[in-house]
Amino acid sequence: MKDFINKVKDKFVKKGPVEETSEEKRLRILQEEKKQATKDKKPWVAVLNTHVNPKDIKNGFFELDWNNEFIEQLLDAGYSGETNEQIVDAWFKTIARNILEEQGLDPKRDAGHIKINKRKDGKTEVS
16 A cells, blocks of 8 residues: 555656746746836836637737836826726727827727736736
């Protein structure tokens, strides 16, 4: 029985250093950039992830992260909201409207809605 338990343990217990995946490295670098920007008191925002619903390509969300300096920059630029997420949402909507206008499309057309979810880990999903 002991041999069986050890064999099972060997399958699930990682040995030695675990190599970082390219995605883990990308996210680590983004967090290092955020930390440095915050230390330097510079605004910082990044798209951490893009998720697309494979069954409905029109639905998906962007996972954004930012520092307080970015929120201050948005407030200085005239954006407002009761929460940081609402402030970033207003900015994100502006970006989306600008892209539509640059493509010659009507930014007021019915294109769905933007939904913001505050996650337990402190990050926000925008869809």
